[in-house]
Amino acid sequence: MKNNNKIPPATVKRLPLYLQCLELIDDKTIGISSKKLAELAKVNDAQVRRDLSYLGTLGTRGVGYEVSTLRNQLQLELGLVEGWSAVIVGVGNLGSALAHYGGFQERGFGVVGLFDDDPRKINKQIAGLVVKPISEMQNTCEKYNVAIGIIATPGKVAQEIADKLIECNIKSILNFAPVLLKNTADVQIRSVDLSQELQILSYYLDRPVLKAVE
Amino acid sequence: MKNNNKIPPATVKRLPLYLQCLELIDDKTIGISSKKLAELAKVNDAQVRRDLSYLGTLGTRGVGYEVSTLRNQLQLELGLVEGWSAVIVGVGNLGSALAHYGGFQERGFGVVGLFDDDPRKINKQIAGLVVKPISEMQNTCEKYNVAIGIIATPGKVAQEIADKLIECNIKSILNFAPVLLKNTADVQIRSVDLSQELQILSYYLDRPVLKAVE
DNA sequence: GAGTGTGAAAACATTCACAGCT
DNA sequence: AGCTGTGAATGTTTTCACACTC
Numbered sequence: 286m287k288n289n290n291k292i293p294p295a296t297v298k299r300l301p302l303y304l305q306c307l308e309l310i311d312d313k314t315i316g317i318s319s320k321k322l323a324e325l326a327k328v329n330d331a332q333v334r335r336d337l338s339y340l341g342t343l344g345t346r347g348v349g350y351e352v353s354t355l356r357n358q359l360q361l362e363l364g365l366v367e368g369w370s371a372v373i374v375g376v377g378n379l380g381s382a383l384a385h386y387g388g389f390q391e392r393g394f395g396v397v398g399l400f401d402d403d404p405r406k407i408n409k410q411i412a413g414l415v416v417k418p419i420s421e422m423q424n425t426c427e428k429y430n431v432a433i434g435i436i437a438t439p440g441k442v443a444q445e446i447a448d449k450l451i452e453c454n455i456k457s458i459l460n461f462a463p464v465l466l467k468n469t470a471d472v473q474i475r476s477v478d479l480s481q482e483l484q485i486l487s488y489y490l491d492r493p494v495l496k497a498v499e
Numbered sequence: 500m501k502n503n504n505k506i507p508p509a510t511v512k513r514l515p516l517y518l519q520c521l522e523l524i525d526d527k528t529i530g531i532s533s534k535k536l537a538e539l540a541k542v543n544d545a546q547v548r549r550d551l552s553y554l555g556t557l558g559t560r561g562v563g564y565e566v567s568t569l570r571n572q573l574q575l576e577l578g579l580v581e582g583w584s585a586v587i588v589g590v591g592n593l594g595s596a597l598a599h600y601g602g603f604q605e606r607g608f609g610v611v612g613l614f615d616d617d618p619r620k621i622n623k624q625i626a627g628l629v630v631k632p633i634s635e636m637q638n639t640c641e642k643y644n645v646a647i648g649i650i651a652t653p654g655k656v657a658q659e660i661a662d663k664l665i666e667c668n669i670k671s672i673l674n675f676a677p678v679l680l681k682n683t684a685d686v687q688i689r690s691v692d693l694s695q696e697l698q699i700l701s702y703y704l705d706r707p708v709l710k711a712v713e
Numbered sequence: 714g715a716g717t718g719t720g721a722a723a724a725c726a727t728t729c730a731c732a733g734c735t
Numbered sequence: 736a737g738c739t740g741t742g743a744a745t746g747t748t749t750t751c752a753c754a755c756t757c
Contacts, residue, residue, distance in 0.1 A: 301699060377599075379592070388694035480600065481515040483647065485689065487583060487647075488576070
């Protein structure tokens with residue numbers, strides 16, 4: 286065992302995956318082996334054991350892992366137990382999709398505010414929340430001690446929104462706008478660019494072999 | 500020079516990023532150095548040079564890279580010149596967001612079909628396309644020789660849709676449903692799970708100084 | 714002088730293979 | 736016998752540092 290609390294980034298990326306796999310498992314299943322979990326997550330079984338070993342000594346030799354322990358430990362390590370609050374800025378189609386996305390609430394993220402500056406959207410109700418103007422964001426963030434800001438605006442205003450979120454004392458930003466945000470020292474920024482994902486896929490599409498430039 | 504046409508995955512993931520950076524650049528700027536590009540993309544400058552060197556010898560020593568050459572070469576390498584066709588399955592909020600997303604058409608991906616089995620959505624017009632029942636997918640895919648299928652359905656039906664897409668002879672799938680799709684040998688699958696992204700962020704919430712993943 | 718292209722080193726990540734526990 | 740936890744081996748990615756070109 287090693288628990289010196291420093292989990293490699295590559296492992297952190299897989300922890301939510303393991304958690305997802307465990308959630309699929311029949312509730313009466315009590316134990317699981319690294320081999321079985323690896324199969325569900327589509328990774329190598331040594332990988333699973335190594336990854337889990339960073340969380341402490343969770344398994345029992347000769348037996349396997351207890352599903353509930355594993356689940357708890359993963360949630361704990363990922364900070365899903367604290368129950369972070371989030372706000373979504375921009376309630377176009379993507380923002381609405383995110384607001385409706387049940388997965389968030391289930392996994393410990395409470396969406397406590399939706400913001401947009403389009404007058405046609407303000408006061409609309411979406412997924413049980415009322416859309417408010419961005420000027421009210423600061424208020425909400427203070428009131429609920431919001432840790433996460435989700436940006437689903439057009440690219441043009443994304444940086445401006447990011448700056449405002451940082452002023453609101455937010456700790457992390459999940460950005461869906463197709464721009465690179467300036468990153469400040471103490472705010473974690475993660476970007477998901479839908480069109481970049483497609484471009485990566487595109488590379489792997491077979492196509493007539495490119496001529497080598499000798 | 501080396502052009503043996505085998506680009507490491509880590510590099511492929513950064514190519515769309517470089518392309519995005521170049522698109523931001525003033526049209527009259529004719530040359531760019533690895534240092535400048537690295538700054539825009541927020542990576543190390545040696546990384547930029549190494550990555551670009553996989554595409555061939557594109558720069559000029561002592562001078563830098565020509566923006567237009569670089570852009571062309573990146574587009575070529577990523578297969579964005581061929582103009583792949585895509586279909587979107589599931590036109591809830593997320594599917595609509597994707598259909599409206601201008602970035603796709605701009606970058607060589609033509610969305611040629613929207614499909615859904617909800618009778619309330621069929622025949623609706625979204626982003627200039629009419630939503631059709633999934634039974635018509637095969638037709639459209641054949642007609643336009645569609646290479647990419649985008650899944651934006653609820654998780655429950657995602658696997659079923661994936662199977663149908665594969666039957667339609669599609670070559671790649673971009674999956675937004677929060678499930679792990681069975682992967683077949685000859686179809687590339689890329690998944691984006693919105694709630695997993697949040698969970699990764701969450702891990703870094705506690706610990707202010709850790710480096711972001713990816 | 715400025716800036717690329719690339720060997721070589723360093724850092725990081727995955728996988729093998731097996732000792733050791735149940 | 737079965738399965739974990741982990742050294743050691745292997746593979747991949749990043750970074751350094753410098754010869755080389757303009």
